[in-house]
Amino acid sequence: MDLDLTAPTASLASAVADVTRLLPTRVIEPVLTGIVLRGDAEGVTLSGTDRERGIRLWAPTLCHVDGEVLVPAKPLAETLRTVDTPEIRLVVEGSRLAVRTPQARFALPLLDLDTHPGVPAPPARLGVVAGGALRAALAPVAAAASRDDALPVFTGVRIASEGDRLVLMASDRFRLATARLPWRPVDTTPIDVLLPANTLAEILRRIPDGAEVGLHADEDRAALTWERSGLITALLATPFPSTDRLLSVTPDTTAWVEADVLAGAVRRALPYTGPHGLISLEVGDAELRVRGVDSQTGESEEMVKAVVDGGRPTRRFQARNLADGLKAFAGEQVRLAVPDIDRRGTVLTGEARRDEVELTYLVAPSRGGGH
Incomplete structure (x- = not known):
C-alpha cells in the first residue's frame, strides 16, 4: 500500500x-x-x-x-x-x-x-436540486424531527416529489416542518423516501451552495451526490403519516411580525417558563404579548409589534418549539395563522424567497404541563 x-x-x-x-x-x-x-x-x-x-x-x-x-x-x-x-x-x-x-x-x-466492504454505488439518479436551496430547506426540516429512536417514523425526513417540486417533511409530534423547493426530475419516476434526519443534518454543511445535488433512490436505499462526494443510507421502513389535515387550517387570526424580534422575546422569556418550558402568546390589536410565568423565578411580559387581522386569542406553546420555528424564518417577516380551535396547531409561513423555498412550520399548542 x-x-x-x-x-x-x-x-x-x-x-x-x-x-x-x-x-x-x-x-x-x-x-x-x-x-x-x-x-x-x-x-x-x-x-x-x-x-x-x-x-x-x-x-x-x-x-x-x-x-x-x-x-x-x-x-x-x-x-x-x-x-x-x-x-x-x-x-x-x-x-x-x-x-x-x-x-x-x-x-x-x-x-x-x-x-473493508467499501461504500456501495448509489442507486439510479431520479433528479437534481440546487445545493443552496436544499440546504435552506433541509436544515429547519431535519431539526424538527424527533431524537427518540423508539418512534423511528418521527426520526426521519420524508422526501417526496410532486411534479417539478420536491417536498421535505419531518415532525416530532409536537411540531411539523415542511419545505417545498424546485427540482429537475430525470424522468417521470417519482421519489418518496424516509431518510434518517440526524444523518442528513450531519452532512448538510458539506454541500456547497453552488453545487448540483443528485437524488438517488430505490426500494431499500437513497443517496445524495454532489461534485466528488456523496452520502448513501438505508431507508427507514415506516411510512410517514399523512399531514394534510394538520396543515389545511382556516385561521381565525393572522399576525405578521418580524421573526427575529419575536424570537428574541421568546428567548428572553425562557427563564420564566417554569419546569415545563411554557409561554403564552396573546394576540392584541397591534401587537403580540409574550408571557412567561413561574412560581419560582417570577414572570415576564414583552410586547412585539404585529399586523393583526381577526380575533384576539391566547395560545400556550413549548417555548423552545416556537423559538425553533421562528429561527427557520430568520431575517424575514413571518405570518402566524392561528385557528379558532385551541387544539389545532399554529402555522408559520414566510415571505417569497429568491431560492424559491417555501417553508411551513406548525407548532402544536400546549394545554397543560409538558406537551
Whole structure:
C-alpha cells in the first residue's frame, strides 16, 4: 500500500471529522471504524461505512504518490484537529501512515484494506436540486424531527416529489416542518423516501451552495451526490403519516411580525417558563404579548409589534418549539395563522424567497404541563 500527499490542514481535518462522525464507535467488525483514504491527481477521497450508511467526501490535496489506505478514523481525526500547521503531510512508512508536520510525526497502523466492504454505488439518479436551496430547506426540516429512536417514523425526513417540486417533511409530534423547493426530475419516476434526519443534518454543511445535488433512490436505499462526494443510507421502513389535515387550517387570526424580534422575546422569556418550558402568546390589536410565568423565578411580559387581522386569542406553546420555528424564518417577516380551535396547531409561513423555498412550520399548542 502506497500513499503520499500534502494537504491544507483545515480542509482535510474538517472532511475527516465529518466522515468519522458517521462511523460506529463500537462494532462487532472493527474494520468499520476505519476510514479509507484514496489519493490521486484530483485530490483525496475519504470514505467510510457502517453498512447502513456510507459516506464519501473529497478534499483538495497535492498527491505525490497515488494510493489507497485504511486507517483508524478516530485517531486520525483527533490528530488533525489538534495540529496547528497550515499544511500537513500524510505518507505511508512501512506498516504505518505517518502524519507529519515540520516539528512532529504521528503514526497510525495500516488496517487490512481488503477486509473493508467499501461504500456501495448509489442507486439510479431520479433528479437534481440546487445545493443552496436544499440546504435552506433541509436544515429547519431535519431539526424538527424527533431524537427518540423508539418512534423511528418521527426520526426521519420524508422526501417526496410532486411534479417539478420536491417536498421535505419531518415532525416530532409536537411540531411539523415542511419545505417545498424546485427540482429537475430525470424522468417521470417519482421519489418518496424516509431518510434518517440526524444523518442528513450531519452532512448538510458539506454541500456547497453552488453545487448540483443528485437524488438517488430505490426500494431499500437513497443517496445524495454532489461534485466528488456523496452520502448513501438505508431507508427507514415506516411510512410517514399523512399531514394534510394538520396543515389545511382556516385561521381565525393572522399576525405578521418580524421573526427575529419575536424570537428574541421568546428567548428572553425562557427563564420564566417554569419546569415545563411554557409561554403564552396573546394576540392584541397591534401587537403580540409574550408571557412567561413561574412560581419560582417570577414572570415576564414583552410586547412585539404585529399586523393583526381577526380575533384576539391566547395560545400556550413549548417555548423552545416556537423559538425553533421562528429561527427557520430568520431575517424575514413571518405570518402566524392561528385557528379558532385551541387544539389545532399554529402555522408559520414566510415571505417569497429568491431560492424559491417555501417553508411551513406548525407548532402544536400546549394545554397543560409538558406537551
